[in-house]
Amino acid sequence: MTPLTKLSQGISKFCQFIGGLSLIIIVMMTMVDVVTRYIFKLTDGSFGFTVKGTVEIVSYFMLFALLAAFAAFVERSQIIVDIFTQKMPQAIKGYLMAIFMFGFFAIGMVFAWGLYESGMDALEYGKVTQDLSISMMPIYMVSAVLSLLLAVRALIESITIFKTGEFFDAEETGA
Numbered sequence: 001m002t003p004l005t006k007l008s009q010g011i012s013k014f015c016q017f018i019g020g021l022s023l024i025i026i027v028m029m030t031m032v033d034v035v036t037r038y039i040f041k042l043t044d045g046s047f048g049f050t051v052k053g054t055v056e057i058v059s060y061f062m063l064f065a066l067l068a069a070f071a072a073f074v075e076r077s078q079i080i081v082d083i084f085t086q087k088m089p090q091a092i093k094g095y096l097m098a099i100f101m102f103g104f105f106a107i108g109m110v111f112a113w114g115l116y117e118s119g120m121d122a123l124e125y126g127k128v129t130q131d132l133s134i135s136m137m138p139i140y141m142v143s144a145v146l147s148l149l150l151a152v153r154a155l156i157e158s159i160t161i162f163k164t165g166e167f168f169d170a171e172e173t174g175a
Helices: 002-042 054-072 090-125 137-164
Strands: none
Touching: 002 054, 002 137, 054 137, 090 137
């Protein structure tokens, strides 16, 4: 089980990096946009530099950040309602968590396949973004890869829970 666990942890760290980098880009783009708009306003338009496509850039990097965060922390993504689970044995909770993780595997695969297909369509038909007119293919493909990483991590976590019965339990950690 160790190689699978190491693979899962490696994917998690990679996705944390991608999510963090995406958030940094979002903050930097927003700051640059606000500053340039403010300078434009202060100079009554004589300073004509503004960042075009900021909303588009921020929205696509938000997509990357969310997909990466979901893949990075899929094992902690369940909200457990105490009223339904407080009297359940730990083993049953584990099996339920493993089933949910397998469901996330299926969802991740559906997302990955759909985004891959959208990327191929964007490449074939020349679909571009609205403001920046850049190809949508890389955006779809990065999203497909992140969704595939979600599926892989969810499958590994599901297998691990089925084999060991151990899972992240928010009730026990107080999270």
